[in-house]
Amino acid sequence: MEFDKLVSSIQNTHEELQLSAVKAVNQSLTLRNWLIGLYIVEFEQNGEDRARYGEGLLPELANSIKIKGLSITNLKLCRQFYVAYPHLQSAVKENLANSSSKGIRIGQTLSDQLQTTDNKDTTIHQTMSDEFLSTPISPKKLLYNLSFSHLLELIPITDLKKRTFLEFETIKNAWSVRELKRQINTLYYERSEISKKPDMLSKMVKQTAETIAAKDIIKSPFTFEFLGLKAKDVVYESDLERSLLEHLESFLLEMGHGFCFEAKQKRILIGGEYFFIDLVFYHRTLKCHVLVELKVDEVKHEHIGQLKTYVNYYKKEMMQKDDNPPVGLLLVTNQNKALVEYAIADSDQQLFVSKYLLELPSEEELIAEIERENNVLREQAVIYR
Numbered sequence: 001m002e003f004d005k006l007v008s009s010i011q012n013t014h015e016e017l018q019l020s021a022v023k024a025v026n027q028s029l030t031l032r033n034w035l036i037g038l039y040i041v042e043f044e045q046n047g048e049d050r051a052r053y054g055e056g057l058l059p060e061l062a063n064s065i066k067i068k069g070l071s072i073t074n075l076k077l078c079r080q081f082y083v084a085y086p087h088l089q090s091a092v093k094e095n096l097a098n099s100s101s102k103g104i105r106i107g108q109t110l111s112d113q114l115q116t117t118d119n120k121d122t123t124i125h126q127t128m129s130d131e132f133l134s135t136p137i138s139p140k141k142l143l144y145n146l147s148f149s150h151l152l153e154l155i156p157i158t159d160l161k162k163r164t165f166l167e168f169e170t171i172k173n174a175w176s177v178r179e180l181k182r183q184i185n186t187l188y189y190e191r192s193e194i195s196k197k198p199d200m201l202s203k204m205v206k207q208t209a210e211t212i213a214a215k216d217i218i219k220s221p222f223t224f225e226f227l228g229l230k231a232k233d234v235v236y237e238s239d240l241e242r243s244l245l246e247h248l249e250s251f252l253l254e255m256g257h258g259f260c261f262e263a264k265q266k267r268i269l270i271g272g273e274y275f276f277i278d279l280v281f282y283h284r285t286l287k288c289h290v291l292v293e294l295k296v297d298e299v300k301h302e303h304i305g306q307l308k309t310y311v312n313y314y315k316k317e318m319m320q321k322d323d324n325p326p327v328g329l330l331l332v333t334n335q336n337k338a339l340v341e342y343a344i345a346d347s348d349q350q351l352f353v354s355k356y357l358l359e360l361p362s363e364e365e366l367i368a369e370i371e372r373e374n375n376v377l378r379e380q381a382v383i384y385r
């Protein structure tokens with residue numbers, strides 16, 4: 001065996017088995033959420049004391065189970081998932097049967113509940129006569145190949161033909177969640193329907209499509225909550241970003257201008273999608289939140305837009321009556337330069353300059369700190385090399 005082949009063999013084995021392990025975790029997450037949806041729907045329909053809770057069922061349930069990641073919003077998603085994908089039942093039963101044979105027991109109640117749904121019509125694809133859909137995607141294949149985050153993007157699609165088309169394309173092309181979302185938003189299904197050469201369209205899409213990787217699944221907030229991980233353990237993009245954020249956190253706290261640390265990788269929910277803010281502080285003197293976003297590449301318009309979205313979210317959802325509008329700091333660094341941009345949820349920029357910049361670190365101070373840390377990392381890289 002040649003050395004290059006040895007390296008390739010080890011790398012390929014690692015990547016394949018890593019992805020297999022991540023998919024196994026995701027299957028368990030998907031199974032759990034489907035079963036939670038089943039439990040909720042069955043209780044709403046047949047629970048002896050269901051009338052006692054009514055619309056307050058999910059808030060009461062979230063408060064009672066106290067499981068990280070199962071908020072009211074996520075319990076609603078579980079219910080929607082079950083309602084949209086009842087035909088996963090056979091795959092769920094098979095998977096649980098295999099698990100039970102290995103000593104993992106869910107309980108007899110679950111078996112009884114699944115038994116009661118056996119007579120329900122789950123062959124929703126049978127009416128689809130198109131040649132493309134002549135062989136529906138098996139529930140087992142859906143469960144194994146689509147992450148829960150993929151399925152959440154598909155749940156709102158009520159046109160079953162469209163949803164099946166996107167399921168098929170996602171599996172065939174190994175689309176990432178972001179790629180699936182992009183294809184939905186750019187009307188790929190609709191364009192394929194009216195295209196005279198759909199095969200050519202498919203090839204063009206495949207050439208530029210972003211494919212899924214193990215890190216894409218494990219970085220999902222649903223996955224790390226399911227595994228009991230903290231956001232900061234999984235969302236960093238690089239050692240550079242991690243190091244810069246850690247030192248910026250210390251730098252801001254040491255400035256002595258009233259910074260109080262609140263969170264790192266703060267998760268917020270906007271329009272059904274999770275976002276993470278790198279650092280969140282509260283400033284005692286200014287009486288406002290300070291949101292810090294770090295990008296280790298060149299500044300882009302979407303970076304500024306993202307920060308402004310976070311600032312506006314905090315103004316609407318987190319700002320107290322006696323608070324001042326939140327401030328955003330966008331810190332951008334690449335190999336040759338650093339850049340600092342400010343954002344505020346207030347149209348009076350002159351007020352911002354006079355009121356806020358006196359208490360916040362100047363652009364020069366922030367840039368100097370970023371470049372200082374960058375230089376330290378470069379020196380370390382040379383030593384280790």
